[in-house]
Amino acid sequence: MVVRRSPRQNQPASAPPLTARTADRHVLYQRSVQAPETDAAFYDRWFRRYAGRPLRRLREDFCGTAVLACHHVKRHPDNRAVGVDLHRPTLDWGRTHNVAPLLDAEQQTRLTLLQKNVLAVQSPKSDAILALNFSYSVFQTRAQLAAYIRNCFRSLRPGGVLFLDAWGGPDVLQKKTDKTRHRGFVYEWEQRTYDPISHRIQCAIHFSFKDGSRLRNAFVYDWRLWTLAELRELFAEAGFVGIEVLWEGTDTKTGGGNGVFRRTKRGGMDEAWISIVVGQKPK
Ligand SMILES: C[S@@+](CC[C@H](N)C(=O)[O-])C[C@H]1O[C@@H](n2cnc3c(N)ncnc32)[C@H](O)[C@@H]1O
Structure with missing residues (x-):
């Protein structure tokens, strides 16, 4: 929800002017805060670095309209994705506006959308689980977030990777x-x-x-605004190894994030930052 700097889907120049009455909030959200094609490539790349193999089975928790899951499926004929979200109308919107236009009939067989609580899904086992745009922050107690991270651990194949993004700064x-x-x-x-x-x-x-x-x-x-220290500790308690923080670099012109993430042991005293916590299930 904080704005990330990556290519976005844009309104076609010929489209009629948007107004509060005519606009669709999901379209505007996707254009403002998501970069699904870029993100699908980004997580595939990072997964390969950790696991030493391509990312084939992805679970997108809190998937909303599942646009990232669709792009993962499109990337390779062996790619499969599961999207999990509690909210049926949002999943239905995603089926109509993302799944149908983005995926052909064969690709659609490789995507499963589950209307479920993320705490209740353990299968099929995944290579990677993504919980993005800080969605796991709905868990407001340490016990709830710990249960979620433990459930992710159980849901991963050996060598699988959990990615959670985080935000902070004064x-x-x-x-x-x-x-x-x-x-x-x-x-x-x-x-x-x-x-x-x-x-x-x-x-x-x-x-x-x-x-x-x-x-x-x-x-x-x-x-709840979770700190990186808490997230790292909860990953470790769940059994994850190789826990790291990927810290976003700064665009020297704008002072904002530049979309380039690097492993780091010490973060900067940035006014606002975005990072990604990564942990691997032992192989
Ligand atoms: C902020 S949206 C995230 C959308 C998308 N993942 C993104 O990166 O922008 C959060 C979504 O999480 C869903 N959600 C909230 N609590 C959930 C839970 N316990 N299990 C599954 N989905 C949940 C909501 O229905 C909503 O669609």
Whole structure:
């Protein structure tokens, strides 16, 4: 939900102007915060570095519209993906707007979408599990998050890899709204409340349009802000080995992230940062 710098899907130049009445919040979300083709290649590359083999069986937890799972399936005829999400209308939207247009009939047989709680899925066993855009932050207690990470461990094949992205830095604790202009609309990321005692953080996404209309609270999040130290400890307690943090570099022109991630032992004192915690199930 914080904006990452990678190629996005863009509104075709000929499309009619977007307004709050005509826009589809899932389309706007995908254009604003997701880069599924780039991400599918990115996680395949990192998986190969850890496991020494190609990423064939992917599970996308909290998959929403499953667009990343679709792109994984498209990458190779042996690739399979499972997308897991609780929310049937979002999965149905993904079936209509991502699965049907992106995948042919054969490719669709290699994608499974499960309307389930991520805590309740252990099979089929996967090579890699992704929980992206901080979705695991819905787990607000250490016990809940530990149960989730343990369940991921159980769901992986030997040598399998869990990737969770994370965010932080003093900027994310500020009450503020960041705006990013896209063709036809503005994406607004609101940091609404943060409680330093519980680390509960409430955020929202709004979209505004050239005609002055606004899609307020298109997505609302009630999360716990987890630290990298906590995530690393929970990975270790679940049995993961080779636990590392991939830290995003800084774009010297904008001061924001540059989309290039490197293994690091010490993070920088950045105002805002995004990183990825990685752990491997022993082979
Ligand atoms: C922020 S969206 C993530 C979308 C996508 N993964 C991304 O990277 O942008 C979070 C999704 O998690 C789903 N969700 C929340 N709690 C869940 C749970 N316990 N099990 C499965 N899905 C859950 C919601 O329905 C929602 O679609």
